[in-house]
Amino acid sequence: MVNIKPYKVISELNEQHKLSNVEKILLGTDGSITNLLEIIFEGKVAVKTVYQEIIDNVNYRAVALSVKDIPLIYATSKTPLSNIEDYYIRESVKKDLLSADIPIGKILKIHNLETRREIENISVSEVPEDAKKLLNPLREELPQRKYYIIHNNKPIMEIDEYFNIEDHLTK
Incomplete structure (x- = not known):
């Protein structure tokens, strides 16, 4: 796993893409996005849940997170x-x-799993088609990050997130 410094990466991305403070916080947090x-x-x-399948004891899942019906x-x-x-x-998990x-x-909280998050990548990148259909973004590129959830020094989850936050923030 790569050990990046979120503040440096986010600062560089902000120069190019003018990220909102909310986007910066979400991209750099090592806590609960929920x-x-x-x-x-x-x-x-x-x-x-958009897609879910277990292959060789690995659960693959794609979801859209929304608040008040806003994806x-x-x-x-x-x-x-x-x-x-x-x-x-x-x-149980x-x-x-x-x-x-x-x-x-x-889920992690329900099961009292002591975990930490390690961010591997933060970027602004083209939105995959599946995400476009669900998020309906105004931009072609969105803030994105990839991170691992670590439990007992083992990665128990690998997560990729695309944020369509800016379209829905009150100015």
């Missing part, structure tokens, strides 16, 4: 379930991922 979205947009985050984030995750060592927790539209941050 919690931040609920504070910023003053409502509960809803998750719409804000398109995220894909890859969860190698075998990296969650405790059988009971592994099966698997069940939550498969059976409910629950944000990953809330």
